[in-house]
Amino acid sequence: MKIEQARKYHKIDAVIVGAGLAGLRAALEVARSGLAAAVVSKVYPTRSHSGGAQGGIAAALANVSEDSLDAHMFDTIKGSDYLADQDIVEHFVNEAVNTVYEFEHMGVPFSRTADGRINQRPFGGHSAPRACFAQDITGHVLLHTLYEQCLKHNVLFFSEFQVLSLLVQNDVASGLVAWDIREGGLHIFHAKTVLLATGGYGRAWKVTSNAHANTGDGVALVLEAGLPLEDMEFVQFHPTGLYKHGILLSEAARGEGAYIINDRGERFMKNYAAAKMELAPRDVVSRAEQTEINEGRGIGGRDYVYLDLRHLGREKILSRLPQIHDLALNYLKADSIKEPVPIQPTAHYSMGGIPANIRTEVIKDAAGTVVRGLYTAGEASCLSLHGANRLGTNSMQDAATFGRIAGAHMTEFCRQNVFADLPTKPLDVAQGKIDRLWSGSGLERHAPIREELQENMTKHMGVFRNQDDMLRMLGIIKELQERYRKVGVDDRGQAFNLDLIEALELENLLSFAEVIVEGALARKESRGAHFRSDFPKRDDANWLKHTLAWRRDGKIVMDYGKAVVIYPQYQPQERKY
Numbered sequence: 001m002k003i004e005q006a007r008k009y010h011k012i013d014a015v016i017v018g019a020g021l022a023g024l025r026a027a028l029e030v031a032r033s034g035l036a037a038a039v040v041s042k043v044y045p046t047r048s049h050s051g052g053a054q055g056g057i058a059a060a061l062a063n064v065s066e067d068s069l070d071a072h073m074f075d076t077i078k079g080s081d082y083l084a085d086q087d088i089v090e091h092f093v094n095e096a097v098n099t100v101y102e103f104e105h106m107g108v109p110f111s112r113t114a115d116g117r118i119n120q121r122p123f124g125g126h127s128a129p130r131a132c133f134a135q136d137i138t139g140h141v142l143l144h145t146l147y148e149q150c151l152k153h154n155v156l157f158f159s160e161f162q163v164l165s166l167l168v169q170n171d172v173a174s175g176l177v178a179w180d181i182r183e184g185g186l187h188i189f190h191a192k193t194v195l196l197a198t199g200g201y202g203r204a205w206k207v208t209s210n211a212h213a214n215t216g217d218g219v220a221l222v223l224e225a226g227l228p229l230e231d232m233e234f235v236q237f238h239p240t241g242l243y244k245h246g247i248l249l250s251e252a253a254r255g256e257g258a259y260i261i262n263d264r265g266e267r268f269m270k271n272y273a274a275a276k277m278e279l280a281p282r283d284v285v286s287r288a289e290q291t292e293i294n295e296g297r298g299i300g301g302r303d304y305v306y307l308d309l310r311h312l313g314r315e316k317i318l319s320r321l322p323q324i325h326d327l328a329l330n331y332l333k334a335d336s337i338k339e340p341v342p343i344q345p346t347a348h349y350s351m352g353g354i355p356a357n358i359r360t361e362v363i364k365d366a367a368g369t370v371v372r373g374l375y376t377a378g379e380a381s382c383l384s385l386h387g388a389n390r391l392g393t394n395s396m397q398d399a400a401t402f403g404r405i406a407g408a409h410m411t412e413f414c415r416q417n418v419f420a421d422l423p424t425k426p427l428d429v430a431q432g433k434i435d436r437l438w439s440g441s442g443l444e445r446h447a448p449i450r451e452e453l454q455e456n457m458t459k460h461m462g463v464f465r466n467q468d469d470m471l472r473m474l475g476i477i478k479e480l481q482e483r484y485r486k487v488g489v490d491d492r493g494q495a496f497n498l499d500l501i502e503a504l505e506l507e508n509l510l511s512f513a514e515v516i517v518e519g520a521l522a523r524k525e526s527r528g529a530h531f532r533s534d535f536p537k538r539d540d541a542n543w544l545k546h547t548l549a550w551r552r553d554g555k556i557v558m559d560y561g562k563a564v565v566i567y568p569q570y571q572p573q574e575r576k577y
């Protein structure tokens, strides 16, 4: 296919994939400088998963009690189980304070202290109340405010466009190709800079807090372009997912004082993290919870425990945690004012992702060689700020702060460079994917393959891992990839062809899931969210290093040359809470 055959060809300085906090914040930065910025998003912008974030956004404002940038830095490093790059953490905590005040000046309706300052609540792993919040709908108000600001500054929106291929050759990005979900047809976006802000990928699991759109398209596109992914084995399980649904009950509940109890009515965290109790980091609490369940102390011996808010009282629950109250009531008919709510760990956050440097430029190897014009921010990226385990409320801050930083560097790059040439056949890869599905034998369907993947990932790649389970999972993924080749899509329609979209997303899930399992199999230690019952100790002598993984000739190839950046004052130590 030639360029002329594409439905549309767009030439825009900065093309941003993703309309979550990271994408919108970057777009705003570019647009404010006067350059053209376009946001391409497969969901309508305000439906991005960022809008579902509840609990808060971290910054050491010290509005409620003493706090410092150093404390925020140390908590983040300790929370990461020492895998975070400390130069990135330092940059992050310094910028985080500005990011919150900028949001305030844009009009974000933060909850306030009695004397009018931005209120802050405690969150797991943070040594001071640091989470700025708006009730329990913090992501919602941040996302809507940013979207309005983007409209005000004339950001172009291509909503309901699904990116199907990246245009990268000789380590230079020249744009991307996207499918118009509403009307059908491929569009070429020719850009000087591309930002991948495609969010997380919890949808590879059955029990997950993530939105349906979180299928890891961005990370899969990067793999397909021959570039590496970093630290993919680290996936966070949040301890308070609604039983069976996985829908999140924010850590804000525990921040406000909620308990977690087992079948005996015990606050069992006293046996695992006596100093921090329910406000230990998520990896610690999820493991404790899963241990209680595995040892028969789940409620009625079953696979869940309780989140207990009753002692907080009706007024606090309804004023501070209204969404949590509604979710429990609507999905489990549990009135959290009167009864405890059944919960279980839920696949929640991806620490790993697309490797990038402190300027958010995507890198292609351990030496840090930059792919020119290609940037990444937010949950899809791995800078690495969160290392092996992220602290709650550091993620929206990560997306917004590094989104802004990405926007600034993209602007600078656009000013200094001309448009790179497109590949000679820019549409080939994207068109090939669609043609394959439309001409597929149809002996297989995408839905059952996806279900098998998700069920098995929940079963074999959960809070606890071991070699046998992971080898089994790897075999299942290979088999499902093989079956995927026979998937056919009957619907040839152009408008809202969700059959086609979901089949395309499944290819991505099957692609990066393999990297997660391979990375986890190779890493013979336990660190942060990656816990192996066959290697239960952290092993700094052999494993204090990042994983980079490529797909080469159909195989996953790994390299460990990317060292962790560690400052003299924050040397690894045993992690106790």
Ligand SMILES: Cc1cc2nc3c(=O)[nH]c(=O)nc-3n(C[C@H](O)[C@H](O)[C@H](O)COP(=O)(O)OP(=O)(O)OC[C@H]3O[C@@H](n4cnc5c(N)ncnc54)[C@H](O)[C@@H]3O)c2cc1C
Binding pocket: 017, 018, 019, 020, 021, 022, 023, 040, 041, 042, 043, 044, 045, 048, 049, 050, 051, 052, 053, 054, 055, 056, 057, 058, 138, 139, 161, 162, 163, 164, 197, 198, 199, 200, 209, 210, 211, 213, 214, 217, 218, 248, 250, 348, 349, 377, 378, 379, 380, 392, 393, 394, 395, 396, 397, 399
């Ligand atoms: C339920 C829940 C609650 C959370 N609560 C908190 C919290 O209280 N505090 C906190 O700090 N963090 C929280 N997090 C984590 C945090 O919300 C996310 O990590 C962060 O918002 C991610 O932002 P993002 O911009 O990277 O991606 P997202 O907001 O996920 O946006 C991704 C964007 O990429 C687009 N996209 C993806 N693939 C394609 C494609 N192929 N083509 C076109 N567009 C594409 C989507 O349309 C979407 O616009 C929570 C997460 C969840 C799931």
